[in-house]
Amino acid sequence: MPLISAILDIIYLPFSVFVFLLVSLSAINKSVGVRRAYVKLLLKVFEYGRQSIETASEQIKDGGPVVENIIDGYKVNSANHSSQYESNDKSKSNGSVLISRDSVLQPTLQTNHTSAKDGVESTQKLKDEINFDLETCLDYIRTGVEAIIEDEVTSRFEAEELKSWNLLTRTNRHYEFISWKITLIWMIGFTIRYFILMPLRVFVCFLGVVWLTVCTAIVGCLSEGDYKREMVNKVLRHCFSVLSSAISAVIIYHNAENRPTKGICVANHTSPIDVLVLMSDTTYSLIGQRHGGFLGIMQRALARASPHIWFERGEAKDRHAVAERLRQHVSDPSNPPILIFPEGTCINNTSVMQFKKGSFEVGGVIYPVAIKYDPRFGDAFWNSSKYSMIQYLYMMMTSWAIVCDVWYLPPMYRQEGESAVDFANRVKSVIAKQGGLVDLVWDGQLKRMKPKKEWKEMQQIEFTKRLKGD
Template identity: 65%
Template sequence: MALLWTVVTVSCSIFLTPFLMFLLAIIFLASIGKSLGVRRLYVKILLKIFEYGRQHIEIAKKDRQGSRDNSDDEEEIPEDGKNKPYANCNGTGPYKINGFVPTSAGGVISRDDLILVPDPEQNINTGNVTPTESMPELPRRRSFETLKREFQLSDVLDYVKTGVEAIIEDQVTMRFEAEELKSWNLLTRTNHYYEFISWRLSAIWMVGFFVRYFFLLPLRILICFIGVMWLTICTGIVGYVPEGPFKRWLNHRVSIMCFGVLSSALSSVITYHNPENRPKNGICVANHTSPIDVLVLACDNCYALIGQRHGGFLGVLQRALARASPHIWFERSEVKDREAVAKRLREHVSDPHNPPILIFPEGTCINNTSVMQFKKGSFEVGGVIYPVAIKYDPKFGDAFWNSSRYSMVHYLYRMMTSWAIVCDVWYLPPMTQQPDESAIDFANRVKRMIARQGGLVDLVWDGQLKRMKPKKEWKEKQQEEFSKRLKVD
């Protein structure tokens, strides 16, 4: 018994001591905002492995196809394996980037004619016109006799074609699915057969599976648990500090430190651009891909948060954060609560000592390819708006959270079994509402700027369509618009 106890003690001292030192190093580096560069080196190694796998996949495809030209039915993949644009199989189609669809249509449908949107005045009739540009004029009204002589089937074909396209692949549904990858990232969730193309790839995939599930996953879960406990303890301590400049400074340092520790649980590699535009106060708005967006931004700045009240794991974090800083949580279904939220938002923005409040105006998560309609509420408050664009690199893992399909725990499991979370953050110049500009126009202008900087598709559709049916008045507007085309004098 004494010998067994000695073996256990020695084993714990051998394995736990280095691990505790590792955790202390993570907390210390997060507190001073520094990094050893291990995660970036890890990402570089992954890129080389992905490139090696891509080359073997291409070789295997060529062997299977023999002398057939791959360009006839396969999309060309860049030789350097990097995230560079490339053309469709015939060399004339729209350019695509790995995990990103830069056209308004996206997949199998190429919409070069009419595109129906909620407001008929924004319908697109040419392939190069954006929803914000002027639309071509409708055909002139014709008399009844002229209509009988010159009636053309094309009067209705635009709508028929658009309806068929919507059935095959509409603009909204595809924004709530995982991004399409053009090169394999060694995750079975992104393919069904690549790991068995050659024994070399099979061996690499098996090693990667072991590393992700038996080394990274337990380590990340432990770091996440410690990070949440550390966040809870630190915010609790900050909550007891009297209000004043010292508490604001302490909250700022504690927030960045704690979220820096949590980012280690996902092997996050974040690149921040234009730090001179980092929000100081007011309202910060960003495109929304997942709850990790908060983590990504909070690693570089302290924010107050506004959002739907959650239970479970997110609820623990919300209650912990509320102790140290003024946050606004609301119930989505309570209209009266929304009015109170708008009032609290104005009060928060009016105090220059409060940290900037972070808002995701889309109101739901989009799959990192597009920016959908911004709710006008946060743009009616007044003051300065600080736009932020976030773009994830899907080669290392899909950051999109489909809340209608996966629970928060399942989503975190998928994140922790991915290779890493790699993303870019752009701080854009602050924007203010123009005197003759409505809140809706202001929101669209900010959205357009975020989409352009992040390389995202700018859509006018409401992201809540994944939870509800289109509004009746949208259909009536389209019917009225079509009737104008056939109206006779």
């Protein structure tokens, strides 16, 4: 017993010092660069692993049977020792090979027209007269076959495929036993992630949630005014900095001069961590559906300190009620900028999908923000249809780290005569361009629902007219 007690004392002392330093540094929003050095070390390990995998594959190829190994997107044939990059009219999007599409079967951009027939007629005016040709139907056959193989929508709701292995079994290509060196590195990494980092991160997360609840309860008792707003900003930045340590987050903010100060802030959406990433730098008001469980605890804690808009499930479907509460919030200059994710669902950070027009109808200034995660260290995407929140947090805390870049873009205003849909598309294209994301016109709700009937009818009408030669 004395020996065990002595060992626990030895472990407890540095652990206590670490937690104290973590909270202290977060309180003054400072960093000593440990996480950045950790990320740089990981990059060197990944590069060494990539070279070792290539070397081991070459040895297998030289002395083994005819096999095909996929390494970093290349197809290596061991029979003729040749490497050929598979293109065949395919484009890189989410790290995997994606078949490119033409305009066939693409939904038209939203306009003020409500009739599918009017939309087709306006599209036809832009085209030259098409004479009947039997080959016309081949475009639809090819597009249909390609969509069955791999379409550009459903691939956005799956984890991004990496070019090279990052030593995580969830992105495994069966490389952990390809050589004894890789096996040793993988076992060491597994031990570090599950027996050192994970317990520490769980403790820090628990500490951060408790600390957030206590701090917001205290500042919530202050009287309204400039002092309270200043204290709320400092307290929330401090609390979210502590929480970001629970996932070893390394966040780089660009163009701080464009940081939102009022109005509406819109950003591409990858996971609930997006809120943590942005709130670690400044305070936002949030809008969304009320939740239970872990997210519910966070919502109630935040509501004590600053104004947020939470809806019940039934109320969230009332667009007019949502728009009215948004206008009320934006009209008060003392309120923080409200953070909105117009896509309405999580996308795997390879593209930006259709922005809902509701937040662009309110008026006022829009602050675009582009968020891009580095998937090599850990996949931040939350596939809510596959994983629960607890499972997702478990995956985050057993990843190497969460590394991302945040770009604050110049404020944008709705131009005279510009529809809310056109304004939303303009903002979306700016975010996609800055974040290096693919700009898609598809609705992200296709993750949960079937394509609209109008889209099908539009394609049927167009196909009929092409066959008739109209």
